Amino acid sequence: MPRPIGRRAEIHATFIHHVAERGYESTNLGDIAAELGMSKGTIVHHFGTKAQMLRELEETYMTRQLAAVALMWERLARPEERVAAVIHASALLHEVARDATVATQREVVQLAADPAMQQVRKLRREMQQTVVLEVRRGIAAGTFRDLDPELTVLQMFGSLQWMWAWFRPDGSWRPEQVGSAFVDVVLGGILVKRSRLKDLADPVGGIVATVRTCLEEAQST
Known part of the structure; x- marks a missing residue:
């Protein structure tokens, strides 16, 4: 119940x-x-105030996403799996927490200068740097090409966070399909060897199942 x-x-x-x-x-x-x-x-x-309601939304949303990522990191060990998981999560969140995801993505500009949003900006930077570290790990291991980790992650999040403008989970594409397409493009562009790309992007594979479980666990807390 x-x-x-x-x-x-x-x-x-x-x-x-x-x-x-x-x-x-x-x-x-x-x-x-x-x-x-x-x-x-x-x-x-x-x-x-209305501004306080927005701050509470943003802080709660980012705290839950960081908790979900921590769960994913416990269950997925390799850098390419973790980066793929974050990408899949960005699409699945449009089903698991649709309103909060759209609201926080479309209002990111509200965070840019407001001093009261300092904690939210800190949480967003933490999320970004968590992924940057995985890209660096992948480069050091020879899994990813030698590229700029910060710029790569900015490009990745820049495209993922615009998803709210065009994606509807009750439309033509399922979230798993959208996540798969993004993984194929993003990881396909940074992997040295693409032999695992099919598994990483698999819309019904183990990574998607793990991500969905972690998101649902984080949402329930």
Whole structure:
């Protein structure tokens, strides 16, 4: 049986859905209050400001993704497996946590200069550097080509984080297919030998199964 959702959590979930559908600037606390049959003051009592609601979304989302990555790292040892896992996760998150994923990706610009978003920026850098370290490991092991790890990871995340603009998990492509296509392009471009590429990109393979399990475990905490 699903756990009952509290009033505060219900407010925040509705806020996240509105941001995913409309964007942060077009999300109105009055609309959320009307939808939930409460006063706007009740929302302010729980959260203070709309900006605080966004900060809570971003911090919770990134904390959960880092927890999921830590689980993946426990179960996948090789750099190419770990990089593939992060790519697969980016697509699967559109199914596992659709609203939060779209909301956080489309509002990344809100993090750029706001001093209150310092913790969120720190978490995002931690995620990025975690993957950079794996690319460096892969280069040192001779698995990846000799390339710039920072630039490679920026290119990777830059394309993955734009997925919200065109991908719908109830559309023509399943998340596993989209993740597979990205792994094929990204790892296909940096692997020295591509003999394992088919397994790394396999939409029904072991890496995808591991990633889905880790994401679901992290989401439930």
